[in-house]
Amino acid sequence: MVTLAEVARHAGVSASTVSYVLSGKRSISAETRERVERSIRQLGYHPNAGARALASNRSNIIALMVPLRTDMYVPVMMEIAIAVATTARTHGYDVLLLTGEEGPAAVRRVTGSGLADAMILMDVELEDERLPLLRESDRPAVLIGLPGDTTGQTCVDLDFTATGALCVEHLAGLGHREIAVVGEAPAVYERHTGFAERTMDGLRSRAAELGLRLLHRPCEGSFDALAGTLARIYDERPGTTGFIVQNEAAVEPLLGLLRQLGRAVPEDASVVAICPDQVATQASVRLTSVAIPAQEMGQRAVELVVAKLEGRDRDEVVLLPPQLTVRSSSGPAPVRAADG
Amino acid sequence: MVTLAEVARHAGVSASTVSYVLSGKRSISAETRERVERSIRQLGYHPNAGARALASNRSNIIALMVPLRTDMYVPVMMEIAIAVATTARTHGYDVLLLTGEEGPAAVRRVTGSGLADAMILMDVELEDERLPLLRESDRPAVLIGLPGDTTGQTCVDLDFTATGALCVEHLAGLGHREIAVVGEAPAVYERHTGFAERTMDGLRSRAAELGLRLLHRPCEGSFDALAGTLARIYDERPGTTGFIVQNEAAVEPLLGLLRQLGRAVPEDASVVAICPDQVATQASVRLTSVAIPAQEMGQRAVELVVAKLEGRDRDEVVLLPPQLTVRSSSGPAPVRAADG
DNA sequence: GTGAAAGCGCTAACAG
DNA sequence: CTGTTAGCGCTTTCAC
Numbered sequence: 148m149v150t151l152a153e154v155a156r157h158a159g160v161s162a163s164t165v166s167y168v169l170s171g172k173r174s175i176s177a178e179t180r181e182r183v184e185r186s187i188r189q190l191g192y193h194p195n196a197g198a199r200a201l202a203s204n205r206s207n208i209i210a211l212m213v214p215l216r217t218d219m220y221v222p223v224m225m226e227i228a229i230a231v232a233t234t235a236r237t238h239g240y241d242v243l244l245l246t247g248e249e250g251p252a253a254v255r256r257v258t259g260s261g262l263a264d265a266m267i268l269m270d271v272e273l274e275d276e277r278l279p280l281l282r283e284s285d286r287p288a289v290l291i292g293l294p295g296d297t298t299g300q301t302c303v304d305l306d307f308t309a310t311g312a313l314c315v316e317h318l319a320g321l322g323h324r325e326i327a328v329v330g331e332a333p334a335v336y337e338r339h340t341g342f343a344e345r346t347m348d349g350l351r352s353r354a355a356e357l358g359l360r361l362l363h364r365p366c367e368g369s370f371d372a373l374a375g376t377l378a379r380i381y382d383e384r385p386g387t388t389g390f391i392v393q394n395e396a397a398v399e400p401l402l403g404l405l406r407q408l409g410r411a412v413p414e415d416a417s418v419v420a421i422c423p424d425q426v427a428t429q430a431s432v433r434l435t436s437v438a439i440p441a442q443e444m445g446q447r448a449v450e451l452v453v454a455k456l457e458g459r460d461r462d463e464v465v466l467l468p469p470q471l472t473v474r475s476s477s478g479p480a481p482v483r484a485a486d487g
Numbered sequence: 488m489v490t491l492a493e494v495a496r497h498a499g500v501s502a503s504t505v506s507y508v509l510s511g512k513r514s515i516s517a518e519t520r521e522r523v524e525r526s527i528r529q530l531g532y533h534p535n536a537g538a539r540a541l542a543s544n545r546s547n548i549i550a551l552m553v554p555l556r557t558d559m560y561v562p563v564m565m566e567i568a569i570a571v572a573t574t575a576r577t578h579g580y581d582v583l584l585l586t587g588e589e590g591p592a593a594v595r596r597v598t599g600s601g602l603a604d605a606m607i608l609m610d611v612e613l614e615d616e617r618l619p620l621l622r623e624s625d626r627p628a629v630l631i632g633l634p635g636d637t638t639g640q641t642c643v644d645l646d647f648t649a650t651g652a653l654c655v656e657h658l659a660g661l662g663h664r665e666i667a668v669v670g671e672a673p674a675v676y677e678r679h680t681g682f683a684e685r686t687m688d689g690l691r692s693r694a695a696e697l698g699l700r701l702l703h704r705p706c707e708g709s710f711d712a713l714a715g716t717l718a719r720i721y722d723e724r725p726g727t728t729g730f731i732v733q734n735e736a737a738v739e740p741l742l743g744l745l746r747q748l749g750r751a752v753p754e755d756a757s758v759v760a761i762c763p764d765q766v767a768t769q770a771s772v773r774l775t776s777v778a779i780p781a782q783e784m785g786q787r788a789v790e791l792v793v794a795k796l797e798g799r800d801r802d803e804v805v806l807l808p809p810q811l812t813v814r815s816s817s818g819p820a821p822v823r824a825a826d827g
Numbered sequence: 828g829t830g831a832a833a834g835c836g837c838t839a840a841c842a843g
Numbered sequence: 844c845t846g847t848t849a850g851c852g853c854t855t856t857c858a859c
Contacts, residue, residue: 148601150852161830166854176828193599197546198852200537201835211584213569222561228568229553233588241602244551244584248573259533261488262581370771396769399739403771406743429736431710431743490836501846506838516844538836541851 149192158186169194200261209240209452210263212254212277214270215247219335220395223423223441224269227291230445231267238453240264251276258284265452267291271302273339287455289448293341297464301455303447306466307342310437311349313469314391314419317435319357322480323389323417326354326361327380329373329401331394333365346393346421360384368396370403377404388480393421402431413478419471427474435477437469489532498526509534540601549580549792550603552594552617554610555587560735563763563781564609567631570785571607578793580604591616598624605792607631611642613679627795629788633681637804641795643787646806647682650777651689653811654731654759657775659697662820663729663757666694666701667720669713669741671734673705686733686761700724708736710743717744728820733761742771753818760816767814775817777809 155162160179167173168183175183186192200206211231213224232242243263245253254277257263264286268277271292281288282299290302318326328350330336335343347363354361362384366376380387392398398420402412410416412432420427420436427436447465454461495502500519507513508523515523526532540546551571553564572582583603585593594617597603604626608617611632621628622639630642658666668690670676675683687703694701702724706716720727732738738760742752750756752772760767760776767776787805794801 148852151854152852162853163831163855164829167829170854172855174828179828191599193596193601195541195852196600196602197537197540197544198835199854201535201541201837201851202853202855204537204835204854206537208583215569215573221565225561225565225568228565228584229555229586232584232586233555236586236589241597242584243548244568244572244582246569246572246576249576256533257581259531260536261533262536369769399743400771403739403743403746406747429709431740488836491838492836502837503839503847504845507845510838512839514844519845535836538851539838541853542836542838544838544851 148195149190151192151194154183154186154190154192157190158183204261205264206262207240208243208263209235209449210243210245210257210266212245212247212266212268219270220423222395222425223439226423226441227269227445227448230442231449234446234449235453238449240449240453251280254280254284258286265289265456267448267452271341273341287452289452289455291444291448293345293464295341299462301451301462301464303444303451303465304342304467305439305444306468307345308349309466310421310469311346311351311391312353313349313437313471314421315350315353315357315359315361317419317471317473317477318389318391318417319353319359321389321417321477324359324480325384325386326359326389326391327384327387328361328363329376329390329392329394329397330363330365332367336365343393350391362387366394366397368394368400370400373397373400374404377401377408381408388416389477390416390418391421392418395422395426398422398426398430398434406431412476415481417477417480419477424472427472430476432476433474435472435474437471440467440470443467488535489530491532491534494523494526494530494532497530498523544601545604546602547580548583548603549575549789550583550585550593550597550606552585552587552606552608560763562735562765563779566763566781567609567785567788570782571789574786574789575793578789580789580793591620594620594624598626605629605796607788607792611681613681627792629792629795631784631788633685633804635681639802641791641802641804643784643791643805644682644807645779645784646808647685648689649806650761650809651686651691651731652693653689653777653809654761655690655693655697655699655701657759657811657813657817658729658731658757658820659693659699661729661757661817664699664820665724665726666699666729666731667724667727668701668703669716669730669732669734669737670703670705672707676705683733690731702727706734706737708734708740710740713737713740714744717741717748721748728756729817730756730758731761732758735762735766738762738766738770738774746771752816755821757817757820759811764812767812770816772816773814775812775814777811780807780810783807 151165155165168175168180235242266288269291271290271294273295275294292304293302331343364376420434424438427434491505495505508515508520575582606628609631611630611634613635615634633642633644671683704716760774764778767774
């Protein structure tokens with residue numbers, strides 16, 4: 148293994164000079180720098196991560212804690228994770244992957260050991276057990292998702308309240324008066340997941356403002372479950388013409404069932420989805436949708452955490468504004484017989 | 488920050504004793520051990536990862552390199568990654584998440600710096616650029632997927648050849664004579680992805696042995712693309728009664744289209760999928776399928792890599808035997824008019 | 828602009 | 844069964 152000392156000897160300089168060439172923390176004459184860099188290349192030197200961490204008290208590692216649960220849409224988690232990893236690299240950090248398995252204790256282990264300089268937590272719950280531990284550790288952290296109490300916490304998330312409102316506005320603008328919301332699995336609401344509730348808040352308050360009727364039905368992602376849910380929706384509210392779906396797994400079953408029922412999209416029924424663009428564009432009908440900006444969330448999380456690591460203070464809640472893209476699944480509400 | 492020295496002082500023992508209590512590498516009297524453990528707890532001591540790595544020359548980190556590409560089915564990648572992370576923890580290792588972004592250079596960086604003790608590579612290609620770098624690094628590695636040349640390499644993968652054969656056997660056993668294979672996106676075959684080709688090998692050779700006609704059509708996962716593909720299949724081979732799908736995104740579109748065409752599953756057409764169980768059970772028809780054992784692959788990869796790290800030598804190719812689960816999408820071939 | 832040298836916190840001989 | 848001690852390879856004062 149090549150050490151810094153060997154590089155120094157080879158280049159005819161001192162160890163500290165090599166170190167400073169590497170870190171750029173003090174000025175080096177062009178000539179010296181060049182000699183050192185050549186030696187580094189010739190010897191194939193790689194600074195030892197452990198030694199560096201010990202001496203500098205920084206590991207250059209950011210821990211990313213992903214949920215163990217699997218009832219959330221997995222590709223989004225993955226996309227965030229990948230975005231975190233690649234963005235972190237551009238800032239000189241590597242990413243340590245922690246699963247929920249170990250529980251809150253992982254927070255203590257990782258920060259206590261100095262394994263990671265900072266943490267990013269995904270899938271934050273309203274009363275997240277990890278947050279108290281985070282507070283007592285001195286390491287910076289960023290949450291993806293919003294806890295109930297955000298004081299002293301830095302968070303990134305899509306503005307789900309605005310997202311809900313936006314969906315309702317779009318359908319209202321097209322003349323729809325009765326809207327059904329096909330939601331996440333019941334378990335998601337039962338554990339009071341923040342994003343789901345915030346979406347409902349946005350949905351409900353804008354619907355109230357605009358005088359629309361809104362029916363919310365949580366739903367498992369299976370075809371059968373959705374068949375039941377849809378039947379009940381049409382049973383309770385036969386006049387339903389607009390659907391808002393917040394459940395990736397339910398998208399295709401919903402479209403298939405509407406087809407089976409002879410309801411043409413968007414002529415008889417409009418569908419607006421809250422889902423990643425990929426899902427919206429690959430569905431059997433290209434879906435009008437509000438995108439889940441997974442990449443941007445991962446990227447912003449890293450940028451916030453790096454800012455904190457570099458002392459640029461930042462305790463803020465970043466809510467990304469929703470963007471609705473009109474595609475082929477939404478159109479004017481059908482004219483009702485009773486109308487006029 | 489609490490150090491080992493402070494723990495030693497607090498417990499009235501030497502530093503090495505504390506170290507050995509932690510590592511268990513030499514016997515300690517019950518009384519001493521207890522005293523030390525109490526001090527550790529009282530002081531809230533966590534061994535410093537950097538110092539440990541430096542002194543022991545082992546970071547207790549396994550690097551996991553996931554592909555950047557996104558045309559593979561993401562949930563499987565995620566499931567493998569999670570399985571790797573949780574299994575690694577049970578062996579005392581953490582997992583560093585590397586993306587393909589950085590390219591093969593990441594291998595050098597991570598092994599060269601001693602950041603990771605070993606690597607696990609996902610989505611290995613037939614001529615993978617990372618393999619030569621792996622060979623010259625002294626660190627153990629395990630591949631998930633098979634490269635063209637496996638000599639001196641430890642690999643884990645589903646036995647896709649056997650998987651292909653198994654699918655054909657199942658349909659043949661039900662009396663199907665003309666089978667269409669709905670494959671991955673064309674790009675997957677164009678870059679000669681190992682698993683896709685091995686599946687085709689198994690499919691073709693068993694079909695030949697059993698005297699079945701086999702038609703292979705690569706296909707993008709979109710509804711429209713599949714509509715075209717399916718039309719062509721029925722055009723070329725009107726007698727097709729069996730489908731084998733190896734493309735998660737194509738599953739639901741295929742089922743929807745068959746429905747639209749008035750072909751009942753499994754009465755008129757049988758469908759066998761090669762996909763994760765979750766996809767098979769959540770589809771609009773519960774699919775007869777060969778499972779992709781994502782968890783087991785991740786787990787086995789970790790076990791192999793840990794075995795190597797502990798000196799238990801193991802250069803082997805582990806091919807997991809496929810398992811076909813019969814569900815509601817496959818049945819006896821319809822009786823043909825021309826038959827008998 | 829460069830060097831010398833003191834640790835960072837831990838492990839693992841070596842000694843008893 | 845326990846203690847002493849010499850590093851591990853790097854960063855960072857301090858000194859020039």
